[in-house]
Amino acid sequence: MTALSTRVRRRPTFSWVGVVPFFLFAFAALALPLGFLIIGSFQDTDGNLTLQNFADLSTGTIPTAFRNSIEISLVTAVGGGFFGFLLAWAVIMGGLPSWIRSAVMTFSGVASNFAGVPLALAFVFTLGNLGLITTFLLETFGLSLRKDLGFTIYSKLGIEIVYFYFQFPLMILIIAPALDGLRREWREASENLGASAFQYWRHVALPILMPSILGTMILLFGNSFGAQATAFQLTGGTIEIATIAIGRQIRGDVLHNPGLGYAMAMGMVVVMSIVITAYTWLQRRSERWLRS
Amino acid sequence: MTGHAATAPALAIGGRRQRRTGSLVAWVILLAGIVYFIVPLIATFAFSLRPTPMTLAYTNVLADPKFSGSLLYSFTVAIITIFASLAIIVPTAFWVRLKVPHLRTAVEFVTLMPFIIPAVILVFGIIRVYSAKPFVFTRTEFGSDALLVAAYVVLSFPYMYRAVDTGLASIDVRSLTEAAQSLGAGWPRIIVRVILPNLRTALLSGAFLTFAIVIGEYTIASFLARNNQFGVYLSLLGQNKAFEPAAVSLISFGLTWLAMIVIALIGRGGRDRIQITAAH
Numbered sequence: 001m002t003a004l005s006t007r008v009r010r011r012p013t014f015s016w017v018g019v020v021p022f023f024l025f026a027f028a029a030l031a032l033p034l035g036f037l038i039i040g041s042f043q044d045t046d047g048n049l050t051l052q053n054f055a056d057l058s059t060g061t062i063p064t065a066f067r068n069s070i071e072i073s074l075v076t077a078v079g080g081g082f083f084g085f086l087l088a089w090a091v092i093m094g095g096l097p098s099w100i101r102s103a104v105m106t107f108s109g110v111a112s113n114f115a116g117v118p119l120a121l122a123f124v125f126t127l128g129n130l131g132l133i134t135t136f137l138l139e140t141f142g143l144s145l146r147k148d149l150g151f152t153i154y155s156k157l158g159i160e161i162v163y164f165y166f167q168f169p170l171m172i173l174i175i176a177p178a179l180d181g182l183r184r185e186w187r188e189a190s191e192n193l194g195a196s197a198f199q200y201w202r203h204v205a206l207p208i209l210m211p212s213i214l215g216t217m218i219l220l221f222g223n224s225f226g227a228q229a230t231a232f233q234l235t236g237g238t239i240e241i242a243t244i245a246i247g248r249q250i251r252g253d254v255l256h257n258p259g260l261g262y263a264m265a266m267g268m269v270v271v272m273s274i275v276i277t278a279y280t281w282l283q284r285r286s287e288r289w290l291r292s
Numbered sequence: 293m294t295g296h297a298a299t300a301p302a303l304a305i306g307g308r309r310q311r312r313t314g315s316l317v318a319w320v321i322l323l324a325g326i327v328y329f330i331v332p333l334i335a336t337f338a339f340s341l342r343p344t345p346m347t348l349a350y351t352n353v354l355a356d357p358k359f360s361g362s363l364l365y366s367f368t369v370a371i372i373t374i375f376a377s378l379a380i381i382v383p384t385a386f387w388v389r390l391k392v393p394h395l396r397t398a399v400e401f402v403t404l405m406p407f408i409i410p411a412v413i414l415v416f417g418i419i420r421v422y423s424a425k426p427f428v429f430t431r432t433e434f435g436s437d438a439l440l441v442a443a444y445v446v447l448s449f450p451y452m453y454r455a456v457d458t459g460l461a462s463i464d465v466r467s468l469t470e471a472a473q474s475l476g477a478g479w480p481r482i483i484v485r486v487i488l489p490n491l492r493t494a495l496l497s498g499a500f501l502t503f504a505i506v507i508g509e510y511t512i513a514s515f516l517a518r519n520n521q522f523g524v525y526l527s528l529l530g531q532n533k534a535f536e537p538a539a540v541s542l543i544s545f546g547l548t549w550l551a552m553i554v555i556a557l558i559g560r561g562g563r564d565r566i567q568i569t570a571a572h
Contacts, residue, residue, distance in 0.1 A: 018387030019395055022380055026402045029442045033417025034409065040420070087325045094318020104322075109552045110545075111329060116510045117527045118541035122332040125339040125538055132335035165332070168325070226410030229510035233527055243412045243511075250416050250515050265413045272408045 040262035053263035069242040073224040076163040081217035084171025092179045108169035115166045120233035123162045127153040178212040215282035222275040340538035349535040362525035370506040373444040374499045377452045385456045403453040415512040436516050443512045448502040459494025497555045504551040
């Protein structure tokens with residue numbers, strides 16, 4: 001083994017050549033575009049260095065856009081995390097036939113990838129103005145979702161309902177290995193010590209799972225925060241969220257200040273970076289217990 | 293052992309009762325989940341059957357040259373993306389494992405960038421950089437197509453790198469490489485004839501996951517004005533037609549199913565594979 005590594009190390013100067021194409025591509029397709037946005041966010045309309053763009057993030061509809069994005073992401077992350085966890089628990093530990101588990105896992109793989117335009121359309125066909133449930137309620141009970149309940153799918157709540165369609169499955173997919181990692185011995189040990197099922201979950205299982213659950217919820221937050229297609233298809237841009245506001249800025253300089261648009265983009269990248277850092281940190285914590 | 297046997301029946305009865313109520317709760321949760329997930333699909337299907345005759349939406353769609361055109365376009369883009377991504381990721385992952393392990397963190401970080409940079413931001417930067425001098429790509433169809441593929445290759449990095457790296461971890465790269473070298477093979481030959489065949493499973497699951505992402509992608513394609521992309525076509529159809537979008541949405545769902553089932557079949561025998569994408 002040592003002989004091998006010294007042989008490999010004999011020509012250290014050329015060993016990086018093999019990864020050059022990768023980094024060249026990453027530079028052209030990632031670093032350059034991102035760098036352009038970063039530099040642009042620190043420039044005013046004449047190209048002078050400024051921090052004004054970041055200060056201007058508090059003007060106009062930008063705060064609303066970010067607030068809506070964060071609200072939608074929080075609701076769908078916590079709600080999606082909670083019910084996704086319940087679903088994962090039901091199929092893995094709920095004593096259901098094992099084929100249900102594999103069916104649900106495969107379906108989760110599909111549903112977590114089934115997003116964007118077709119997903120938004122599917123919910124329009126369900127709860128939209130002419131949707132299946134909407135017309136069913138109206139014709140059977142004379143109940144109008146819009147007039148009687150004040151509900152429309154083309155709203156913030158609507159976006160949240162639709163996002164759950166990919167948030168639940170994502171939670172199931174990520175949390176399933178963690179549930180599998182709960183050892184039978186831990187349950188037996190707590191039962192032998194006289195713990196009830198509730199006590200086992202409250203004092204043993206949930207504390208062990210908590211970093212995974214929180215970490216996955218954070219991931220769900222990021223998943224929803226960066227989503228654009230679904231919300232745009234659903235509402236046509238009538239609900240102000242960060243990705244849609246940036247989309248408008250791409251099509252034309254609607255803010256009348258390119259730098260402000262770049263600063264918005266930076267704002268999103270900062271939020272996403274915090275999200276991913278928190279996720280990585282929690283993931284490392286959860287691995288301590290669940291390594292098998 | 294005998295002590296256990298004496299208490300076992302009592303425990304089993306208590307345990308079974310708990311299990312039964314537990315499983316009742318589990319059934320209720322599962323049922324609620326099924327309702328939430330199935331109803332939109334049923335609604336879409338019902339909607340697609342509303343015209344008379346019932347299959348009109350489907351026959352209209354299948355007769356529409358734009359439908360087949362968009363499918364063909366997206367398939368082509370997906371395949372080019374997959375090969376471009378493989379051409380970049382396989383040598384890189386191989387090289388990182390074999391020669392430059394200290395670059396692993398840097399490479400991994402780059403491949404995970406799509407999780408930090410949402411698609412809308414990526415396309416924002418790409419359009420601004422490549423629509424002005426000295427790189428004017430967005431003026432020509434070919435240039436825009438190339439930008440689309442480049443963006444999709446970036447999107448595919450997290451899945452492709454993870455799939456290939458996991459695949460490499462399961463084979464003894466070093467021994468295989470040295471065996472091939474001692475038989476006189478050069479680097480291209482080693483990668484194509486020795487490493488790739490051993491990575492078949494990993495490559496296929498990475499490829500089909502990429503396929504699933506690319507086929508329905510909307511955000512990047514719409515900003516690059518790639519109206520032939522399947523997702524953009526469906527969106528435009530949704531603005532102009534009533535029932536056809538329902539039919540196409542179901543077809544799109546079917547395609548995602550197909551990709552996932554293929555991945556499940558490829559990865560059979562392993563643990564549950566996690567298929568997570570971020571192209572919403």
